[in-house]
Amino acid sequence: MRRILIVEDDVIICGGVKLFLEQRGYAVETAYSRKEADACMQHGFDLILLDRNLPDGAGLDYCRQLRGSMKVPIVFLTAKDTDEDMIEGFRAGCDDYIAKPFSVELLYQRIEAVLRRSIEDKNHARFHYKDMTVDFERMQVFLSEEPVKLSGTEYRILELLIRNKGRVVTRDTILQRIWDCDGNYVDENTLSVHIRRLRQKIEEDAGNPQYIITVFGIGYTFGEEA
Template identity: 35%
Template sequence: MTTTTGARILIIDDEPQIRKLLQVSLQAHHFDIHTAATGEDGVYQASIIHPDLIVLDLGLPDISGMEVLRRVREWSRIPVIVLTAKDREDDKIAALDSGADDYVTKPFGMGELLARIRVALRHAAKSADEPVLQFGRLMIDLAQRVVELDGNRVKLTPTEYDLLKVLASSAGKVITQRQLLQQVWGGHHHETDSHYLRIYIGHLRKKLEEDPTRPVFIETEPGIGYRFLLQD
């Protein structure tokens, strides 16, 4: 099982300063760091060293970061955190829809990146098939389709349950609106159907959150989607 201490991380970024900063900072937190300056080298190293996590810049000099992500996803579910420009919301959505686990916007703080790395590694370690998911006060029994909060049964509609299951099964990851619509409502939907999503997220928050306006389980990623938060 992957643990955060000593995890092998591959950094794919063409900026020497960024690679050096990440290497020094992450090694100080006892990660085993490997680096690549091009997309082709990154794909090659990923296939050779089998990292526990990849930090991937989308703007690379040879092939795009999206192409690197697509190639890696052909054979591996390695957690991938992409680095994106702050104003490129479309890039974030495209990367998440293509299999990225999370994103950090440039310029970024090391504290935020470290937190994202820890969450991605924890999710990867927990991603084995588990019939019961436990998140602090919340328990989800996938086999029985039972949800309990503080030991009390929570009554959910089939759609509410399916939505919660998709989010909780990928706890810590950002799930885009498109992904949620496809997984919960199937292929017969349009992007304009996102208002259904907001309505059902609102229903879930009313049933699960002490204060729906300050959620601790389901976090909104504005303009992109939602993230089910891992509970300490």
């Protein structure tokens, strides 16, 4: 049974949405403040309905806080419905935005759509190729089921190449997309160093790579040359 947390200080809205969703097979918990929501988080949820205005802090700030520690889908419930308000919500990390007053049937359909996307994302959260497994959700890399310790920049380079498997990623593209852990831009020489170190960690023979393939004069590709 999928679990939903409603974080909403309006008792009537909270109770009505809870009853409606329970009738459609969801397990629902409610919280009327950020403090109460924090106490519920240990239970684990498939989706959070979050009001933007809470008695002990802004829902936007809470959304950003949650995004820093979990990937559970978040849907805002709010009376603030201007384009600027919605853009602000999406920038804070929400997955959808429902303006009050709303139809509970519409809310239900939007929840179903967000959960479908979440399930699809989880199905693509692990990548397997030869002896390598990458867990994108946890940012972990395994070779023959043994963990490989990569730096933040090394991981981002590897993920970028994997996400573009079958295509050549130019050096310029990598330079535009990848920043080192100190926030300094990665120049040509530094990029070459990161590629070499990454190969030393993941390739059985760094001189004859099977994962990160150089396309001379252009850039790199993952696996068989594109």
